[in-house]
Amino acid sequence: MKEQSQRLGTQPIPKLLFNLSVPAMIGMFVMAFYNVVDTLFIARGVGILGVAGVSIAFPVMMIIMAISAAVGIGGASVISRRLGEDKPEEANKVFGNIIFMVLLVSVVGLVGAFTFMEPLLILFGATPDILPHAVDYLFPIMLGSIFFSFAFTTNSIIRSEGNSRFAMITMIIPAVLNIILDPIFIFGLDMGVQGASIATVISQASVSIVILRYFLTGKSTLEMKLPDLRPQLLVIKETLTIGMPAFVRQVAGSAMIISINFMLIKYGGDFEVGVFGIVHKLTMFTIMPMIGVLQGMQPIIGYNYGAKQFTRLRETVVLGMKVVTIISALIFIIMMTLPEVLMHIFTGDQAVIESGSQAMRIMFAMSILIGVQVVSGGLYQALGMAKPALILSMARQVLFLIPLVLILPNFFGVTGVWLAFPLADILAFSLSIFFLYGDRTLFFKKSKDTSDYIPAHSN
Template sequence: MKEQSRRLGEDSIGSLMARLSIPAFIGMFVMGMYNIVDTIFVSYGVGPNGVAALSIAFPVQMILMAMAAMFGIGGASIISRSLGAGEQKTANTVFHQVIWLVIFSSLLIAILTFIFIDPLITMFGAPAEIHQMTKEFLEIILLGAVFQSFGMGMNNIVRSEGNAKTAMLTMIISAVINMILNPIFIMGLDMGVRGSALATLIAQAIGAAWLLFYFLSGKSTLSLKGFGLRIDVKLGLRIIAIGFPSFIMMASGSVVTIAVNWMLQIYGGTMAIAAFGVANRIASFAIMPINGVTQGMQPIVGFNYGSKQFGRVSHSVKLGMLVATILSLIAFAVAEIFPAELARIFSSDPVLIAESEEALRIMLLAAPTIGFQIVCGGLYQALGKARISFIISLMRQIICLVPLLLILPNFFGLSGVWYAFPIADFLAFSVCVVILSTTWRKVFRETEMVR
């Protein structure tokens, strides 16, 4: 076993959390900056319609990321616990299965989307004036579906063996290349949203190549030796069961985006859709550091749970909860104090700025609860408790948010769309508190180590 994996069960929890979370935090920060810079260039180079087109196309990208996350996180959970238990062969087998699952799923999604692209764009709530623009963006993005999925899935695998630095570098390389190419393609070559999509494709391809080189170099605890087309259905279903909550969490983001776009088309039009695109990019950026903390916590929890060091598991969770909550409070404060200033970064259009400001301020009213929710879901995934993690994943997006999006606008118009978000966050947070307080001791009891 490589030193990077052995340290998961030996180093102090604080130093491990810093060593794993800070690179994930930096990587997420850079990726968040890419999303923001991408939207800025599209806003200034194409206009509000371009931002709206990106928002309409987002569900397809979310589905690709959701599928990759399902296989990557599901496989990473098994790999971390296998390495903790000293089962290197099992870890390698899971690694190989994840690669094939990621490749096949991304190709299938890309092909199906190409075939049904026009009705899908209409179903996603695109007004007629941005239908063609959305199609042009998606057609290029789909050509790089395998690269995007491979990068996301394998980054989770890299983190599972305790090598957060390589995962961070992958995200930084992709993001920096994307940010360099965006202004060249969008403005310099006047390619519009197609330029944004092409920059994304190239950056993701280079990121995927970087990860492949890492695994071939021998620096990984995992090995590609013996890699071949061997599909283990039972193992695949196990990977899916553990990673399915992540799929639901991200795929439900697609359902939410479609529901939001439809409500915005009815109550606000294209400008409201563009405002959601801006506010959603800022909100996603605010959440990314919390995801970084969770990703740093998960391999520590998984490894030490597998090696039956349950005191270290408990310590990791408490520290993760604390840091995530602090980050949530910071995000809340910034969004409520400087919403107009944040909106002006994306556009000089006074109407778009005003609508984005209102959307952002209301959507993040319950932001202080978000960190707890994300860490709670990540905890049960790391422990391999698929059913509990699945319930947590469903709560905010599907059970709470979608019904609120369909009901509130009928009474409060456009504001009802924005208020659905904080109400859903508070309800989901309440459920997470109940789940954690009622199941935590049971998790230890199952391993005959009640603390």
């Protein structure tokens, strides 16, 4: 086993979490920055309807990403535990089955581009003015779904073996390429939103080649072997069961955006959909650092749980919770004090700036609670405990946010959409605390022997 995997069970936790989380945070930050810049170019080059078109198309992209997340994150959990149990050959079989599932996802995306794409966009709320922009953006994305699926899935796998530095590079490469190509295609070639989409596909294809070379040249702990691509039902079932919370989280995000767009069109119009398109990209930007910390925690937790090193597991959880809480507090301060500055980056339209600033202040009113929510679901996922991971992954968006988005606008109009966010944060935080408290013996309390401990919410 390579040193990059062995250190998960030996290196001091503060140093290890720093070494794994910082590259993940940088990678996520750069990706989020690319998303913001992408929206900025579209807003400046096409206008608010172009942003609205991307906002309508984005849930379809999230469905593709949801399947990839289920395969990648579920597989990463299984692989990190197999490595912790010193079973490299079984880890390779899991990896081979993951590649097989990526190919299946790609076929669905390719077929969908020519069949159900446009009806799906209409179902998701595209108006006659928005639909052409949404189609222009989504068609190239679906044609290139193999690159998105492969890059998105393998990033989780690379992290699971402890190589956070290369995982960071695989996020930075497409982001930087995209930032370079966007103005060329959008402005230089006058291709509008389709230019932004083509730039994204080219960027993902480029990094896919880099990742493939990594696995084929022996730089990975894992080996890509043709016999391992043969599907094994038990491996696929375990991977998807553990990855289901990630799938639900991504699909819930898609459903959330669809619900919000629907209610904004009902109680506002295309203008509000465009405003939300900008605000949503800023929202993604703020949550990425916390996801980076979680991504650093997961391989440590999975490996040490498999190796029955529970003291290291607890130390990782406590330190991670402290870090994400600090990040949450900083986000709260920024969003309460600088929303106008952030909106002004995207547009000079005063109406858009005022509307977006009001929305952000309301949406982030309870953002200090987000960190614990992010970590709790991912914590159970790293341990391979599908049920609590699924419930906590569903909590904020499915159980609380979507119902509130559909209910509150009936009383408060467009403002009701924004109010749903802080209320959902309070409820999801409370549920996370309930689960963590129930399993405090495993996660927080130091005891002489927890090798036979059964988590309170594992069944």
